[in-house]
Amino acid sequence: MLPLVLYDVMSDLPGNNFSPNPAKPRFVLSYKGIPFVTIWVEYADIHIAMKSIGAKPIKRRDGSDVCTVPVLSDPNTGALITDSLEIVSYLEKTYPEKPVFPNNSEPLIRAFDSAYMSLIVPGIKPIFLRTMEILSPASAKFFMGARSGDVPLPWDPNCDTDWKLLEKGYNTACEWYQKTDGKWIMGDTFSYADIIVACWLLALKRVLKENDEWARISSWNGGKWAQVLVDVEKECKLA
């Protein structure tokens, strides 16, 4: 089997990875034991680089076309897929061993993806500001221009209102987990829903200041979020 190719975002951090959407297929590839290599792309170059390999664009809010990462190329089948959820859906169909959508749960997990995202978006400004700090100057400038269309400036990492909104979102996620008996969203059954939760936690851990900002999140809900991240990384053989 030839290794698959995953396109992800470059950063100044050791090991590069920080971006939640590319992290999702990376966790799935690792969980399923599928060999892959990563190509790291400067944020400012994502559109041109992905367009040049023939990746499908999506629409920005203003109606313009933009190519995003993650993109997955599978030399074994010739597939070239854009969008984390579509990539994972492709992987599940093409490489069904070790399912991440067990018991026909793909439709529900698709809905979960949006629901979880809607908990994070209200408090996302501190994360965006810190993300800019780990990109190259050209990519940071591009990131601010691209993202401020959806999330208006100013982005202040110390804004207590934003932090409270993020905490509120995680309190809701905690209530979801409290409805199950096991440690995963589907009780004792591990699924892509847990990977979705973990990949945002990974992004928070990677971009926020460890000693105060990530420590703050780690203190919420009795230390639940640091534990979920550790558990999912272990399950996906990434820790």
Ligand SMILES: N[C@@H](CCC(=O)N[C@@H](CS)C(=O)NCC(=O)O)C(=O)O
């Ligand atoms: N829904 C998409 C979102 C992809 C996305 O927004 N990717 C960002 C990086 S994490 C991107 O490529 N942005 C480029 C741009 O906005 O120009 C997914 O899950 O893959």
